[in-house]
Amino acid sequence: MTVSQACQTFVPMLSPFIDGELPPTERVTVERHLAACKDCTMRAADLRAESGLLRVGMELAADQVDFKDFSQKVMARITPERPPLFERLKVSASEAFLYQRGTWVTAMASAAVVMLVALPFILRERTPTGYASERMAVQSVSTEDAANVAPVVFETKSGNAIIWVVDHPPAKPGAKDDEAVNEELELDSSPSTPQPNGGEL
């Protein structure tokens, strides 16, 4: 069928006219032309028949397809590969901090306070109180005047200290201290005086 010059403008508009896609003004123009043009009217009827056949065919084809789990199958095909764990954790953390900032700040502040309180107790267990110095050491030694003893301090080769007390009788009244000591030493050295036998100094 040859297309007249007047119909060349309207032939491309017939298909959207059939599908109802033309704006109102163009639809009215096409209807006026169809009312006056037998060829375009026949063309429009052919287009309607084709459209109807296509619709029936598609419906028959769709009836034969099982659309059960359709959405899951589609999503499975479009879901991207699972990112690495580190990436997922990073995204989770950033989103959590972004959308739950208040909760995070509260939790971190509470944890910091608990650590500040617990840290002294933890550290205390490692370094016993009072034992910052490496070795035990004697700072001073003295005796009470009435005790009549004198302290003697020995340092052993391994660095430990032995504090021993020896009898130190008071000086006899009226005698010099040296004489009293000499008398004592003489008494100690006389053969009749029993010598200390272990256990005594």
Add this chain to the structure above:
Amino acid sequence: MTRWVVVVAVLLGGAALAEEPKVEVTADVIHASNAGNASDPALSAVKDEFASAGFPFSSYKRLSSQKLPLTKAKPAELKLPNGKTAVLELEDIKAGTALVKVNVGGTKVGLQLGREGSVFVGAGAHGNGQLILMLSPGASKRPRRAPAGAHPASAVGVPARK
């Protein structure tokens, strides 16, 4: 919730700061004599120490051992078998080091606590020998043995006799 956590934390911190300092000292009472050669094997290091210092005891026996907690407010008393009493008092803690005053039957010793070593204080006669009060760190570390070939130690403090 945060407010309560802060309140509890402040209270606990205050309690921790306000707690009085306490130190522990291990006090062993040892009986040394020349009655026989039987010695507690655990005291072999003590025997070596005393032998190196010129003390000729042949027998060492541990009569008691206990950890004494010391605070400034509460000194510890240790009754000895010979009727004497050893009093240990925490004098101060300076730069983490405790200074303890020990009084054994009239003998007063100012002691600086340390992580190693021991101090032996003669506590007088008892039975056929002598009592020795051995003060060690709270972890009950035994004194180190004197190296082989040790000679009698020289006295580091001898009161001048007039």
